[in-house]
Amino acid sequence: MAIRVFHDEIIRLRIAFALMVGALAFICMMLWRIQVARGHEFQQNLERQSIRRVRLPGLRGHIYDRNGEQLAANRPSHCIAIYLEELRQPGTWAKTVERIEGMVADLSDKLGIPPQLTRSEIEAHIKRRLPLPLLAWKDIDQQTLAKWAELASNTPGVDIYTEAVRIYPRGSTACHTLGYVGRATIAPDEGSYHYYLPEMAGKSGIERRFDALLRGEAGGQLMRVDVTGYRHHDAELEKLTREPRAGDDIWLTLDVKVQTLAEEALGDDPGAVVVMDPNNGDVLAIASTPGFNPNEFVPYISSSKWRQLVGDANKPLLNRAVAGAYPPGSTFKPVVAMAALENGKVSGNTHYECNGRMTLGNVVFRCAHGRAHGNIAMREAIARSCNVYFYHLGLACGHDAVSHMAAALGLGEKTGIDIDYEVPGLLPDEGWMRRMYGHGWSAGDTVNLSIGQGALTVTPLQMAVVTSALANGGIVYKPRLIMGLKAAEEEKFRAFPPQKVNDLKWSVERLSTVRNGLKDVIMSDHGTGRAAAVPGLVFAGKTGTAEYGRKDERKYRGWMIAYAPFEKPQYAIAMVVENADSGGSTVGPKLKKLLTQLFSPAEGKGEG
Numbered sequence: 001m002a003i004r005v006f007h008d009e010i011i012r013l014r015i016a017f018a019l020m021v022g023a024l025a026f027i028c029m030m031l032w033r034i035q036v037a038r039g040h041e042f043q044q045n046l047e048r049q050s051i052r053r054v055r056l057p058g059l060r061g062h063i064y065d066r067n068g069e070q071l072a073a074n075r076p077s078h079c080i081a082i083y084l085e086e087l088r089q090p091g092t093w094a095k096t097v098e099r100i101e102g103m104v105a106d107l108s109d110k111l112g113i114p115p116q117l118t119r120s121e122i123e124a125h126i127k128r129r130l131p132l133p134l135l136a137w138k139d140i141d142q143q144t145l146a147k148w149a150e151l152a153s154n155t156p157g158v159d160i161y162t163e164a165v166r167i168y169p170r171g172s173t174a175c176h177t178l179g180y181v182g183r184a185t186i187a188p189d190e191g192s193y194h195y196y197l198p199e200m201a202g203k204s205g206i207e208r209r210f211d212a213l214l215r216g217e218a219g220g221q222l223m224r225v226d227v228t229g230y231r232h233h234d235a236e237l238e239k240l241t242r243e244p245r246a247g248d249d250i251w252l253t254l255d256v257k258v259q260t261l262a263e264e265a266l267g268d269d270p271g272a273v274v275v276m277d278p279n280n281g282d283v284l285a286i287a288s289t290p291g292f293n294p295n296e297f298v299p300y301i302s303s304s305k306w307r308q309l310v311g312d313a314n315k316p317l318l319n320r321a322v323a324g325a326y327p328p329g330s331t332f333k334p335v336v337a338m339a340a341l342e343n344g345k346v347s348g349n350t351h352y353e354c355n356g357r358m359t360l361g362n363v364v365f366r367c368a369h370g371r372a373h374g375n376i377a378m379r380e381a382i383a384r385s386c387n388v389y390f391y392h393l394g395l396a397c398g399h400d401a402v403s404h405m406a407a408a409l410g411l412g413e414k415t416g417i418d419i420d421y422e423v424p425g426l427l428p429d430e431g432w433m434r435r436m437y438g439h440g441w442s443a444g445d446t447v448n449l450s451i452g453q454g455a456l457t458v459t460p461l462q463m464a465v466v467t468s469a470l471a472n473g474g475i476v477y478k479p480r481l482i483m484g485l486k487a488a489e490e491e492k493f494r495a496f497p498p499q500k501v502n503d504l505k506w507s508v509e510r511l512s513t514v515r516n517g518l519k520d521v522i523m524s525d526h527g528t529g530r531a532a533a534v535p536g537l538v539f540a541g542k543t544g545t546a547e548y549g550r551k552d553e554r555k556y557r558g559w560m561i562a563y564a565p566f567e568k569p570q571y572a573i574a575m576v577v578e579n580a581d582s583g584g585s586t587v588g589p590k591l592k593k594l595l596t597q598l599f600s601p602a603e604g605k606g607e608g
């Protein structure tokens, strides 16, 4: 029995031994495979670890006006760059840093420019961006560039490095529309790069809204580094560079000549002006004053300059043309007139008596300056801007008809123009009154609405759309700012067509009453907009003066809208000045200046 047990033990031991030998053989085989058969693969991996990927930004697309005038472009910025792999010193890093410092001091002497680099900047570069060129002087001038050319052949390890920098060749012209660029922050998921070159991103305006298109597509460069991290030139590897694709060029509908004239006409007073082509909704000029110089934001704005812009009481960064909501005052009267005529409650021949005031309950609503205009019809009421006439008109057709017409013309809603921070303004209705004041719509609210006062607010851009509709017979266009795009390598121009939002199909007869009234505003002796009249040019317009702030402060927003020429209009204009005596006296002369230059024979533009 004992022998049998012993025998079984031996068999078990033998089996265990055989298993161990098998396992050992398997391990040996695996080791052989890893070390010999896959060794090549490991070697490749090791090599891959010494390859660095550098992100190459695409050249930013240009922005042009409708005639191909440059509004935003790129200029070459020359930098003096140090290539560290050529200046490396054996031993500690400190020796290389000293060598670079010496080189910078020497060049500073010879070129006559003070050093821009500090020791800690050199050290930081070595730590984080060793294979990339170290920019010792950025954006050097032509004189320094010429001096450098003489030294170049005797200065190994130093060379000129050129980068593209955004430039706005016309300074502050159209600044709110164009916006500006600043240093981009690259999200970590934008590709697995080891190094990033400085890159620009749009921070406001067209530059921001169309940033992705303008930036194009980044490329990638491969470079080899040695065990110490210095760049090791490898021509074969560097051939694999994926070139970046340049961004698209954007063509705006703006006409830089009209834009410049519009800005000049507005002057320094806080305000805004929009000039549209009433035949297609093209925005020919859109300006807000005061402005800023977008070149000051490139590559980044100094904190003192930024504080100055943000702290300025006149808010130069605010785009009043789309983000300024103002009561339209009497420039709203043509809307009320069209509402009343289309509603059928009145005709152009309907007369109302103005004795300088109208009493509603125990509230007295005055005509402008308390003047009595007598018994007048619509055309004269528009020309003289009689408030009492419009109180009656508003009450006759009702606030729903007025609101309906205003909404059909796009008031109370954003136009959808391709500019950031557009506001919708406010077209108050019964529900809004209830939410704000806890009571419904009153006759007094209708009276206020009839002369563009009360809670109603509009933007200058919205008023340009309204003026376009008055000029073209009731077609509401979405203001078109982008004419089209062109990719860098393509000849093809991708056009953005004009967009009709609404066709109100106004009757020619009814509209002509309003249009004749608007013509009289400018052209007749009793018109409120005579100050805007331009010798030899027949055009139509409307003044507006809206009170704001506390009653005793007597502060006014001044408005004028206009379209010109009266027959076959080419321009629809809305202009607002924030601190005005009145629309006619403050804005009138500015509008006159703009139209005089737009139609001056010297420009070859005109019927004028």
Ligand SMILES: [Zn+2]
Pocket: 354, 355, 356, 367, 368, 371, 372, 373, 374, 385, 386, 387, 388, 389
């Ligand atoms: Zn009156």
